[in-house]
Amino acid sequence: MxxxxxxxxxxxxxxxxxxxxxxxxxxxxxxxxxxxxxxxxxxxxxxxxxxxxxxxxxxxxxxxxxxxxxxxxxxxxxxxxxxxxxxxxxxxxxxxxxxxxxxxxxxxxxxxxxxxxxxxxxxxxxxxxxxxxxxxxxxxxVDASLGSLAVLLEPASILAKAWDHIDRIGARTRSWSPRTVLVTGAGPVGLLGAVMAQQRGLEIHVMDLADSGPKPDLVRDLGGHYHARMLPEDFRADIVIECTGALPVLADVMHRVGSDGVVCLTGVSGSGHRLPFDFGAFNRHMVLSNNVTFGSVNANRAHYQAAAEALAKADRAWLSxxxxxxxxxxxxxxxxxxxxxxxxxxxxxxxxxx
The missing domain is CATH 3.90.180.10 (Medium-chain alcohol dehydrogenases, catalytic domain)
Incomplete structure (x- = not known):
């Protein structure tokens, strides 16, 4: 045998x-x-x-x-x-x-x-x-020209789904025209979300704990803005894609979205941890600003195909x-x-x- x-x-x-x-x-x-x-x-x-x-x-x-x-x-x-x-x-x-x-x-x-x-x-x-x-x-x-970079397709499919649902939610108002996206977490999921934002012509902001290494340059080479550990106090975005699952980050980004904004949660948090959180202020902000927060996980065939198209359009050297x-x-x-x-x-x- x-x-x-x-x-x-x-x-x-x-x-x-x-x-x-x-x-x-x-x-x-x-x-x-x-x-x-x-x-x-x-x-x-x-x-x-x-x-x-x-x-x-x-x-x-x-x-x-x-x-x-x-x-x-x-x-x-x-x-x-x-x-x-x-x-x-x-x-x-x-x-x-x-x-x-x-x-x-x-x-x-x-x-x-x-x-x-x-x-x-x-x-x-x-x-x-x-x-x-x-x-x-x-x-x-997959496109054979991607070579072994096509191994990124599964994590890219997660973000293709996230963007699909962000687009659908945004379409609830015919005037929605987002300009700025915040991605929290510069791991593979966050960075693939950022490259898809670049392909949509959005202004990119990425926040991560790292203040050195490859992450800051990867974001900047997309034409984006990299924030190490914290954001400016008055920073707001039209779209937030949260990729860390870290509770302090979650508590912060809920207030980082502007009017008619969308927050997509892709990071999974551990249970059993509590943080002081002003839920009343969060509810007030969500209601008065017509905001939406939703979770997204996994992907179906259409998302894999969309992810394959996004990878095919991306710069190979950057992906590598x-x-x-x-x-x-x-x-x-x-x-x-x-x-x-x-x-x-x-x-x-x-x-x-x-």
Whole structure:
């Protein structure tokens, strides 16, 4: 029996992550067989490794980790719409089996009953293996000229959804014409949100804790304004995209949006922490200014396609600077260990694909 290397974890058990041998998957009549090129690493992976999150597939103890995929099709069923050699990214979420009204129309990112599954996160093995099966309806063909930068597609899809919903909410008034966006957090999600703001012609402001390293220059090279640790007291924006989940930042940005403004929350906060917060002042500001605050998570196929278009339009050299570390498979543990200056860490299954 031939085997492939796969990164697996025992959900709920801290420090159980390991590199396993798994039976080599085979192509089927309803799935592509994909050779892994690269795998992006994010905070969700580290949460699962810590034992705080994640579910194994039914009937199994271990979960194959990884949801930010990039691979090459090596086997394909007939009439799949894909060819051998196509570069693809796998969508993360799968609709629930009921399905709920949202899942029934392909908006599984808006699942109403929580019965969805997610590759590498919830009840379905992920993409952290040398080869993996991928159903054609959940595969996105990407521009080959992006090369290994296409591994950024999954986090970019999160921001494509955020911008889609911001645009829809803004359209509630026919006169809405935003000029300024504030992004809090200059990680990969925040910076990808900023590049999409640039593509919309908006004035960009990004706030992050870092006062040195690559982040300030990345923002400035977009033509944006970088704010280390704090904003001017009187600063206001038409749109706020909050990407940190940090409670002091959340409490501050609620008041940083101007009239008819929109605040999109993409960062997930931990529970059990309290801050003094003047909810009355917040309510007054929201009501009298016609503001909207909403949360956004995950993405559907349309958002992946929009993200692919945004990445294709972005400057390749700028995108490449988001990937601050590339780790080969034989040193896979290093990919999940935070290091100073990290923005996006990528595990390379193909060493020559950088």
């Amino acid at each position: 031939q085997v492939v290397k796969a990164i697996t974890v025992l959900p709920g058990t801290p420090a159980s992550v390991q590199l396993d041998d798994r039976p080599e998957p085979r192509g089927t009549d309803d799935a592509l067989l994909v050779q892994a090129i690269a795998l992006g690493v994010c905070g969700t992976d580290r949460e699962i490794i810590s034992g705080a999150y994640g579910w194994a597939p039914p009937g199994k103890e271990r979960l194959v980790l990884g949801h930010e995929s990039l691979g090459r099709v090596i086997e394909t069923p007939q009439n799949s719409g894909f060819d051998k050699g196509d570069i693809v990214v796998g969508i993360v979420r799968r609709p629930d089996p009921v399905p709920c009204p949202s899942c029934a129309v392909g908006e599984w990112d808006m699942c109403r009953n929580g019965l969805y599954t997610e590759r590498g996160i919830k009840a379905v093995d992920g993409y952290g293996a040398e080869r993996f099966p991928l159903e054609p309806q959940y595969a996105i063909k 600077r988001l990937i601050t570390r590339r780790v080969p498979l034989d040193r896979w543990q290093e990919a999940f260990q935070r290091q100073p200056g990290d923005i996006k860490v990528v595990l390379q299954f193909e060493p020559d694909a950088a």
